[in-house]
Amino acid sequence: xxxxxxxxxxxxxxKSWFDLSVIxxxxxxxxxxxxxxxxxxxxxxxxxxxxxxxNKVPMDENSLLVIENTGVYHRLIWQYCSEHNLxxxxxxxxxxxxxxxxxxxxxxxxxSKRLCDYCYKQxxxxxxxxxxxxxxMQLKDLFTARTRLxxxxxxxxxxxxxxxxxxxxxxxxxxxxxxxxxxEGIKKSLKAVEDQIHKILRxxxxxxxxxxxxxxxxxxxxxxxxxxxxxxxxxAGNISGKQLASYCGVVPFRNRSGSSIKGKDKVHKMAxxxxxxxxxLGARSAATHNKEYRQYYERRISEGKHDLSVINAxxxxxxxxxxxxxxxxxxxxxxxxxxx
Numbered sequence: 001x002x003x004x005x006x007x008x009x010x011x012x013x014x015k016s017w018f019d020l021s022v023i024x025x026x027x028x029x030x031x032x033x034x035x036x037x038x039x040x041x042x043x044x045x046x047x048x049x050x051x052x053x054x055n056k057v058p059m060d061e062n063s064l065l066v067i068e069n070t071g072v073y074h075r076l077i078w079q080y081c082s083e084h085n086l087x088x089x090x091x092x093x094x095x096x097x098x099x100x101x102x103x104x105x106x107x108x109x110x111x112s113k114r115l116c117d118y119c120y121k122q123x124x125x126x127x128x129x130x131x132x133x134x135x136x137m138q139l140k141d142l143f144t145a146r147t148r149l150x151x152x153x154x155x156x157x158x159x160x161x162x163x164x165x166x167x168x169x170x171x172x173x174x175x176x177x178x179x180x181x182x183x184e185g186i187k188k189s190l191k192a193v194e195d196q197i198h199k200i201l202r203x204x205x206x207x208x209x210x211x212x213x214x215x216x217x218x219x220x221x222x223x224x225x226x227x228x229x230x231x232x233x234x235x236a237g238n239i240s241g242k243q244l245a246s247y248c249g250v251v252p253f254r255n256r257s258g259s260s261i262k263g264k265d266k267v268h269k270m271a272x273x274x275x276x277x278x279x280x281l282g283a284r285s286a287a288t289h290n291k292e293y294r295q296y297y298e299r300r301i302s303e304g305k306h307d308l309s310v311i312n313a314x315x316x317x318x319x320x321x322x323x324x325x326x327x328x329x330x331x332x333x334x335x336x337x338x339x340x
Contacts, residue, residue: 003027007057008123009065010115012108013074016040019108020048021116022057033116035109040073045080059084064126066119068093075132082131089119089126094270130236139200139207140230146193147274153186197226209329210234216331218293219286219318224278228322231275241323249276250315267312276315283314292334293317 008023018040024031036051038044057063065081065088067074074090081088097103099122100114119126156179163175201208207229214225231247232239245251249271255264286293293314300310325332 005056005058005062007063008116008120009057009063010112010117010119011065011067011074011077012111012115013040013067013070013077014108015073017044017108018077019112020051021109021112022055023116023120024055024057025120030120033113035112037109040076042076045076049080049084059086061087063087064089064119064123064128066091066096066115066126068096068115075137078129078132087128090129091118091126127237130233133233135200135204136207136230136234139197139226142193142197142200143226143230146190146197149186149190149193153183153190156183156186201226207234210326213325213329213331214322217318217321217325218290218332218334219279219282219314220322221282224275224282227275227278231272235323235326238327239323241320244323245316245319247272247275248279248315248319249273250279250312250319252312279315279318280311282318283311286318287311287314 004027006025010021012019016039017037019035019037021033021035023033034055038048063086065086067077067090069090069092078088096115096118099118160176160179164172167175201211210229211225214220214228232244242251249267252265252267255266287297288294297310297314301307321332
């Protein structure tokens with residue numbers, strides 16, 4: 001009789017190494033936990049692969065690996081799992097931490113054991129992360145580079161403007177000249193990055209299609225469309241409008257309990273602040289230049305609603321429409337008509 005075997009793995013990732021813990025369940029009998037440390041390099045992954053084979057960890061749906069999202073440090077593991085068909089769940093660190101309850105103390109080995117226990121207990125509810133897409137990852141890196149370059153350029157601009165308040169004309173002219181090459185270099189780098197972003201969007205049909213669909217939604221421009229694609233892995237996993245709106249921090253939640261707590265509905269502070277900021281700018285622009293949104297804004301303000309509350313409602317509308325056009329694979333059609 002063939003034994004039924006399932007493996008639940010947890011990895012705590014750091015810059016130099018990662019700690020791996022494994023729980024094996026054979027015929028519904030939980031075995032002892034195994035723990036090992038490997039270097040976070042290509043050579044370290046080869047050693048881990050050998051170790052997994054020695055311990056007969058199946059590379060199929062009978063296994064599940066959980067790691068926290070560390071930005072860049074978990075990419076090698078993600079790539080390994082994609083190449084070897086090992087199901088992987090990349091979780092939000094705060095969500096995993098809170099789900100563990102009260103914990104005391106921490107180190108890399110202990111964290112890997114906690115992730116392993118989390119995987120074992122929550123396996124039925126965890127949905128595997130899509131395989132790593134190298135092109136999409138490059139787009140994310142380019143967008144990050146664009147953001148940093150813009151920040152550096154703005155920093156120089158603000159600094160030079162502040163110097164005008166105290167410098168004489170001769171000193172100010174020298175400072176302007178000293179920073180000129182840096183400003184030109186940043187401008188040149190920004191153009192190269194933008195050109196590469198557009199090239200990727202042109203060359204990758206599925207990215208280009210979703211990008212054009214997003215641009216059809218009022219309130220979404222080039223930057224917001226690209227960032228949405230990056231944040232959602234090109235809308236993989238059939239993400240719903242409510243899920244994305246919650247992720248952006250534009251969904252009001254109730255704040256009431258019994259007869260003593262009667263707070264107003266408000267958005268949660270945990271959100272993707274960068275995407276929320278882009279949506280805010282898009283909503284402001286739409287409320288000014290788009291006829292439908294402008295009339296909606298004016299009507300809600302006349303009813304006594306606060307300005308930010310109305311803008312948040314517009315942000316929510318933009319997100320829901322963005323997901324709708326992706327789901328239907330059809331550009332947004334404005335059926336709005338002026339009220340008679």
